[in-house]
Amino acid sequence: MRAPSSLQKRLGVGLTLGITLLWLGATVGAWLAVRHELNEAFDNALQETAQRILPLAVLEISNREAPDKAQQVAPLKMHKQYLMYLVRDAAGEILMQSHDANPKVFRKHPTEGFTTTRKYRLYGTSALRETVFIEIAEPLEHRREAAREALFALLLPLLALIPISLLGTWLFVRMSLASVVAYRRAVEARGVGDLSPIKVSRLPAEINPLAEAVNHLLERLRKALESERSFTANSAHELRTPLAATLAQVQRLRHEAPEGSLRLRAAKIENALRELARLSEKLMQLAKAEGGGLLSEAPEDLIPLLAHVVDEWRQGSTRQVELLLPAQASVYSTIDPDAFAILLRNLIENALKYGAPDQPIEVSLTGQALLRVINGGPAVPEPVLQHLTERFVRGQSDVGGAGLGLAIVKTIVQGVGGRIMLTSPATGRQDGFEVRVWLPLAAAD
Ligand SMILES: Nc1ncnc2c1ncn2[C@@H]1O[C@H](COP(=O)(O)OP(=O)(O)O)[C@@H](O)[C@H]1O
Ligand SMILES: [Mg+2]
The missing domain is CATH 3.30.565.10 (Histidine kinase-like ATPase, C-terminal domain)
Structure with missing residues (x-):
């Protein structure tokens, strides 16, 4: 026979597993949405920056004495730059670039709109009837890091959720089953011969019918035993008087019988009757002993x-x-x-x-x-x-x-x-x- 499995354990593990799976599903959904929104925000920023820099670049280039000489814009402050940009003419000649711009990152000829390469997200736009182009590149790693951090932030609560769910279910089930444990104690505490109904209050609705069925069974058992006992006791009691009367008659018979086989036989009957009276007395004692009280x-x-x-x-x-x-x-x-x-x-x-x-x-x-x-x-x-x-x-x-x-x-x-x-x-x-x-x-x- 398989050992009975604990309801507490099954509920604890089942609920925790369910909550974890749901949380993971929700996390994936939320993460996808967050990543989409992040990409949109980053693209917006990229586009905005390009459109801000472009007019300034055009002004600067047209004011130059030697307009064909590429110029590197000196950074205002040394800082870790996320964005780099190139300003080129339609032929791809560089007119201006940010101080750490790497031309290899960009295409040979300037393109407009968004493109994605292996490591960069690019955005290009033009001015002066497509004679001056600006392109901005942003490393993809920047976006990936943001997405990763969002994912961690969503997964972190799971670490606390799993033990809390296990402990919570365990405690809750234990509390809910307290009345069942009390019922079990009440059954165990029964002495031999105590077949009165077992009273336990506030059993769960699923267990209550079981307790009622047990009480019905006890009641039927008690009635069956009682009728058996009272039958034994009554028969033994009813036998008493006729036995005593017969015994008296046989004793008289033995006294009155002449010496010889008749008297011997009367004595034998008398002994058998005495034995019978003792047996009926013992049966009555046994019935009393079994009857409780x-x-x-x-x-x-x-x-x-x-x-x-x-x-x-x-x-x-x-x-x-x-x-x-x-x-x-x-x-x-x-x-x-x-x-x-x-x-x-x-x-x-x-x-x-x-x-x-x-x-x-x-x-x-x-x-x-x-x-x-x-x-x-x-x-x-x-x-x-x-x-x-x-x-x-x-x-x-x-x-x-x-x-x-x-x-x-x-x-x-x-x-x-x-x-x-x-x-x-x-x-x-x-x-x-x-x-x-x-x-x-x-x-x-
Ligand atoms: N005090 C005793 N000494 C020796 N044997 C005993 C004693 N009490 C009981 N017994 C044995 O146990 C048996 C069962 O006893 P009991 O239940 O009183 O039935 P009964 O006395 O009618 O035989 C007896 O038949 C006897 O063999
Ligand atoms: Mg005896």
Whole structure:
């Protein structure tokens, strides 16, 4: 898959390239027009100069004693002269010339009007019925330099324009996309199980339909999940009463049946019914765990809850359950007390069920709301361990069960934004099984 390209980069480069090309086009157009106007102005000046000098030259020549002797006009001041001129008669004989005039630049015979040679622009005009001619030459380099300077002046702003356009587009796109980034953050910040619509204000019109579509999808997903959950919870709930009634009947049947195969069969049915009741109880717990509402409004102290649940088990079982509490008096967490009790019951139930009967069960809580349940018994291999938290997955065991206990625990932990880790053998031991659960710690209010 190709990496997605950045809109910012594409717009920045595209717009800058477009502006540069347009500017270059405009520059060429402007430059052509400027060059044309410059040429016209230079030609005008040339023509004007010739027409000013000519009458003076004619006057000077006609006043001379030896009229045929060519005369060089001494310059008034030494300066870099752009223009040079020749005054000739019709035969091409030079009558007068500017001090640096080079006759090679001019044609052999005088011509009237404008002509262009390789290096010069020439203008010629005559007086006294075409007997005296004046021609002026101006180096073309002079005009070219002016045109070059005009071109530079037009191109110079491009140097500033390119970085300004790149930076400007980048900043502008970044500002325009700020709400999209906020939307992405809102989506990312969603915890597991939060399928409520995502609200973000002022999204660009192009993105808004996308956000609405996502919200519709979330809504449909939420409804589908909700109906699945409520179906599970309702069925489990509806099964409770008939199951309890049937169980009572079967118990009576077992008591009343004579010793022998009938009583044995009644006992088997009774066990199967108990198993069924446990399964329906676990399904209800799972549906509750998946249904959200696992966080309580106000933080609760975990220590009394923990002590209460452990006491329950101590009374119901002859096995030893050790409880290790932190030095501090209370550990507050945002987990819902009912959810915490379900989680803890499932972990202790497992430890009693699968732990070595001769070793005590260790339940501990740290000040950082880290809950640990440790039991003895043979170590569980790593590949098996990884899948134990999945639904309906069980390890190798003779004891019955549905494979839902650890799935319920994991769902609750994820729902409150905590973390769970299974370790076997237990830390610092050769054997045993350890479950660590990091619960969300809250400040006491
Ligand atoms: N404390 C424990 N010690 C050893 N094995 C355990 C422990 N807890 C869970 N297991 C293993 O993980 C499996 C899945 O547990 P669970 O999800 O509670 O389902 P169930 O208890 O119904 O089998 C169990 O079948 C067992 O093999
Ligand atoms: Mg279990």
